[in-house]
Amino acid sequence: MSRKEIVYVVSDSIGETAERVVKAVAAQFLEDEIGIHHTSHVSDEADIDEIIAKAKKDSSIIVYTIVVDELRDYLNKRAEEENVSAVDLLAPLMQAFVEKFNREPAHKPGLTHVLDERYFQKVDAIEFAVKYDDARDLEGIKKADIVLIGVSRTSKTPLSMYLAYKGYKVANIPLVPEVPVPVELFEVPKGRCIGLVITPDNLNAIRKERLKKMGLQPNASYAQFDRILQELDYAEKIMKRVGCPVINVSNKAIEETANDVIDILNL
Template sequence: MSQKEIVYVLSDSIGETAERVVKAVAVQFQEEEVEIRHTSHVSKKEDIEETIQKAKSEHSILVYTIVVDHLRDYLNKRAQEENITAVDLLAPLMEVFVRKFEREPSHTPGLTHVLDEKYFRKVDAIEFAVKYDDARDIDGIKKADIVLIGVSRTSKTPLSMYLAYRGFKVANIPLVPEVPAPTELFELPKGRCIGLVITPDNLNAIRKERLKKMGLQANASYAQMDRILEELDYAEKIMKRIGCPVINVSNKAIEETANEVVDILDL
């Protein structure tokens, strides 16, 4: 069995980007014959010097993603002095960006990892909103960043999803006179729950349209004004008992309501 070729990967962050590129290339040369060794979170010259000495003794290649200028310059200088092949994966594209955008980069390490964390937080929030939509699981009330309550057709679900896309875990609970409100709602700390209300006329029009799309009669109890007033009155009593802020969603875009929620709860 032939000895593995060693590639040192250096980064002032985790080093995932460099590792992916090295593996993509290594697979073209029988990946199992290449060993990748990491030096992550490079923050001082001593970190680089240690790897330089190892790479020199093992006749290895250095591949790096370092955005801090003085560290990158030091690595390049030492690699040349020791006759080590060093490949800067970011510099060529960075230079193109500088020319195109006509401004300098921030030279801040770890930004990719920060973006990844935001992405996964967003995914978790969306999965949370789906799981705890429409009171499917009452346990979501205590786990949520935001709990939305209101009668049917007050935009609870689309608002939950929009807020989830912004990274907030949202549970929503419909308020129905015949169904007791979950006790968990009254145990929530202040600043976690928002009540959604709407004018009776707007709700009547929305519900009639909903029935029409479902192929049902528009004069069903669901869309009758007496029923609507009863539901709104019940919801108002629950919201007062909880003591939560209330937003009137009549004729408001989801984005506008979402901004109000975030502002009111100071998130």
């Protein structure tokens, strides 16, 4: 078995950017033969000395994203002294910003992960989507920025989570002929409730695959055409009663549907 090459990823923040870049490059050189040693939150010269020593011992490369001038300069100096290859991922782009926009960088690590108001808004929205998923608590209908309705397997839950990541509080309600629709649904302002529909063929294929993953027979009533047509017909009648906009999710990525939802909200 050949020796695994090592790349040292170093950052004065989390270091996600550097690791992703290294992985993208490593994929071009048999990624499973290249190991990544990741060191985050480097804060002093001792940390850098330790990494330089390891990289020299392994005849390795250091790839880094360090924004504090003193640490970056020290790493470059020590790497040169020890004849260790060190690649600064941020410097060329940062210099281009300085020259183009005539501004100086803040030189503060971790700014992309600052716990600002928008971050907490996302967290609240994600917790909301989990709590009010699949009509678990009907209070969510009144509190939600968006209420999604549709039959089973129309991407209500993944769409709710995707929109939550964008900061929207989303509740979703499954439409099942045997289950009465909550009266709260008819009180939702029309612009905040959105119906999701799908073609019978697409829904049939999705439900069969779902049954297969669950270890059940694909001919169960859940995936039968008569049942699917019955559910879609029922859902259409409910959506007409609610008077909500409708999006066809057939063959659509979650991102596409989410953009359609946001466009409707903006209108």
